[in-house]
Amino acid sequence: MTTITRTMVLWCPDWPITAAIRAHSLAADAPIALIDRGTVFACSAAARREGVRRGQRLRDAQVRCPEILLFPYEAALDSRVFEPVIEVIEQTMPGVQLLRPGMCSMRAQGPARYYGGEEEAALWLLDALDELGIHGSRVGVADGPFTAEHAARSPKRARITIVPEGTSAEFLSPMPLRVLDEPTLATLLLRLGIRTLGEFSRLENADVEARFGAPGARLHALASGLDGHPVIPRVPPEELDTVIAFEPALDRVDQVAFGFRASADSFIQSLVAARLVCTAIRIEIDSDSGDVSERSWLHPRSFTAADVVDRLRWQLQGGAGDSGLGSGVTRVRVVPESVDGIGNHEQGLWGTGHDERIHHGLSRVQSMLGHGGVLTAAVGGGRTQRDREKLIPWGDREPAGKSSTQPWPGRLPAPAPSTVFELPLPASVFAGDGSVIDVDDRGILSAVPSRFSTDNRTTLPVSAWAGPWPIAERWWDAGTARTANRFQVVDETGAAWLLVLEDHLWWAEARYD
Amino acid sequence: MFEYGAMSPAAATLAEAPTRATVEQLQSRIRQMQATRLDTRLIATHPAIAPLLPGGGLKEGATYSVDSSATLLMALLVGPSAAGSWCGVVGVPEFGVEAAQRFGIDLERLVLVPHPGDQWLGVAAAVADVLGVVVIRPPRRANDSSVSRLTARLRQRGATLIVLGPWPQSEAMLSLSESNWSGIGQGHGHLSARQVTVTVTSRVGRPRSARMWLPDPQEQFREIESVPSLREAAG
Known part of the structure; x- marks a missing residue:
């Protein structure tokens, strides 16, 4: 019973x-x-x-x-x-x-x-x-x-x-x-x-x-x-969080980072004592003015005390300038967001090869340039080249997004341009009589392109061109809607450009060089 | 050359062997006398580019400079990346990631540092410590002492440096000329393939050049088979 x-x-x-x-x-x-x-x-x-x-x-x-x-x-x-x-x-x-x-x-x-x-x-x-x-x-x-x-x-x-x-x-x-x-x-x-x-x-x-x-x-x-x-x-x-309060409030990044160093050490030690390693943390920073900054940080392997201090510094630098903060920091709290058994992260007898070495080297560059300074890349979905490039800070997980395997009608035919400008360069395309070329609402070109310029100083003769290829994206959303016409233009020297005509203005988006 | 005619093929190779060994020995002596240091090791290089480079491929610890063509740069990276090396690109924010992937560079082993700022030499050195191939674009001319420091570090770590632009101590300078796009016309078609002449100028010897597809219609790099093009035949 x-x-x-x-x-x-x-x-x-x-x-x-x-x-x-x-x-x-x-x-x-x-x-x-x-x-x-x-x-x-x-x-x-x-x-x-x-x-x-x-x-x-x-x-x-x-x-x-x-x-x-x-x-x-x-x-x-x-x-x-x-x-x-x-x-x-x-x-x-x-x-x-x-x-x-x-x-x-x-x-x-x-x-x-x-x-x-x-x-x-x-x-x-x-x-x-x-x-x-x-x-x-x-x-x-x-x-x-x-x-x-x-x-x-x-x-x-x-x-x-x-x-x-x-x-x-x-x-x-x-x-x-x-x-x-x-x-x-x-x-x-x-x-x-x-x-x-x-x-x-x-x-x-x-x-x-x-x-x-x-x-x-x-x-x-x-x-x-x-x-x-x-x-x-x-x-x-078990309580694994660590909290440190500053009285009076500290207003410099290096002061906060230094003040937090001992707490970071004890934070990692308490994790080790619980036979855990931490692969994600959440840092909460309270400031004098009542603002709370909260962010999760991931680590490709597991956090050490120095890594935690680095993340804190990056988070503080994120909003403010070089070292001064908007207002003093009164309290810092670090919460382990995901932990794993320490046994799964133990190094092999012969070390784990070059991967770890690469991670250390790149983390050093990150501590020089900030979290977003070192990136890995992936190709995502989208129609423009910039949309298709996904840059992920070293150590972060790839965010779920548009997939490159889905069909994207209107995307450029292969080959992809080897140079994609961070910001499009202002350009202009001229007809034979010197007038700037435009495309009307029905997609008709005003004249045949004969010369173009991408630096506003020199104009180059067009030896071959193709277009306009219209693109009308997200017309239902005023904030992100985009209507443009794209052209491929080859100049005399054999360099090819991807030019975009948007709102009657010409831009050079990428170059095939 | 007909004296081996009567011999069996096996005997012919046996007799040939000492001569070939002698030639290789002599060639290696010539190379040792020319090279700045002994036993340079080659890293995997794309077969279309390799024959043009001095030594027959990219060398560990050496510096190459590429004249402003991102596609040519990617052609240099494809070989090492496919062979499992990590590549780092420092100071080139406009590096076309999708093109790199389609040409065969493994994005899993590609690291980008788009804006190294004033610390570009330090970043390049730190990246060269851990990655096999490093690309940099110097924002300005570096002074000689820091260049030689970086070169020493590369040699010690066995990393290969590719510089976009001129560089004082480069092993070879690669440049493009006579680029011809196909597939595009006057208002029709689209860019599909390009034939270019790649010229490699090294410190010793004459410049070597070859006509190649960069890229071909399948987005691969290959040498153009030695059928003379119409223009060459006409000229």
Whole structure:
């Protein structure tokens, strides 16, 4: 016979919305929706009153509630905001198991004895959450986590639902089959004329097992209120962050970097002591004026103390000039964002070859020129040459973007130009009579090009040319729309140019040399 | 040359062997007397360019200068990159990444430092410490002492330096001339291939030049087969 643990489940309804409100510091009664892949993932009570529903298309939600605030749904944010909540709960009662962000379970027996009753313990818990500013959370106490979760979710006015010991089956019996979250089984049972958990639980356990196997038997046990799942308390993660506060505030980059050096050493040492290496960190810098600068840094291998100090310096230099900062730095916090077992990063007996040497050399150049000074390149999607080049700072991950393998109608035919100017050079193209050539709205050239200039001083005769090749990109978006005509022009010396006519102005975008 | 006619082919090679060995020995002595140092090692070089270069390929620790053609520069980088070397491009922000990839340079092993600023010599030296081939474009003339320091470092590390523009101690200077684009006409077609004459001027010997596709319609580099072009036949 399975042992059944008396369990208390805490549920914060609409947790993704609560998390978004707390993370973006919004008003609690604002109409908010979180969007995941074009549909509404979650919406606040205010939005729900206007008719916004989960699963609705983004456009329909905007039609129902024009003033709705939309945010992309981030699963990581939910967990991050729930973390301090768990810490508060752990201060009230020990042994918390996180079921999902917004829901956690505890053993009820200990707290009930300590606080003098299950209801009192649940009240303490709700009080602790109300103090944090999280309202509307609910508690269910029952035999086993499954029943306790549905007790917390039960649509009653009271925030605390206690199902007395041994009455789980009764409590569950009117519930529909879909609460088991097993659609195929639920459909099959419906066809057999079974609509509620109570009717399901009245089937013989042996019959259910013979027909549906072990998973079916497990669900049958759940429906009968015999939930054998124990509460497995989480092990609180070790605190690996490092924080340093400066009093008075420091206003020079080198002062901050120097002041942080010892903290960086102890940060890396604490990671090593936990047998971890860090491959991504988040640096948060608070300044005197109340600004917070926050950025994640990746490392192709793993961070050393000097690397952390370098990243801090780059982040400080990012906004300001050479060494002076906009306002003094009062606090620096470094959080390890992704860690890995140290065993996976141990060097081989003979070293790991030249890769590491290359990384060290290039990191040295980066510390001379800044993070964005050393780049690796990739070819992405797009129509113009500059769009197709993706330059990634050394050590960063390649950002997901447009793919070069997709068709890009209107892109240039091969070969690609070997020189692509960083900024297009002003150019001009003249007809035989000396007038500047233009293209009208219908794409007709005003005259045949005969001479052109790319430096405003010398003009070269055109020996061969092709074009205009029109390009009309993103006409639906005024900010990034682009209409242009492109030409290939070869001069007398055999050098070929890619010229672009945009808004009646000529530019040299690239050269085939 | 007919005296081997009666011999079996195997005997002919046996008899030929000492002569060839002698020739190679003599050639290596000539090279040793000409070279600034002994036993220079060659790195992988594109077969279209290699025969033009002194020594038959790019040398470790040597400096080459390329006269303002990015395609010719890429033709020099293709060989080492395909053979697994890392390439660094310092101070050339307009390096066409897509062209480089299509010509066969591995972008995984390509590092760009577009704006080294005033520290370009230091950056070039730091990059040459770890990468096999380094390209730089000097923003101005470097003084002789820093050039020789960089040269010594290259020699010690076995890195090859390619300079866009003139350089005082270069092994060879590569330049392009007579470039003819095909595929483009007066208002029709598009650039598809180019024939050029690549001339290599080294410190010793006469300049060598060859006519080659840079690039051919398949975006590869190759020498033009020795069928005389119409113009040459006419001239």
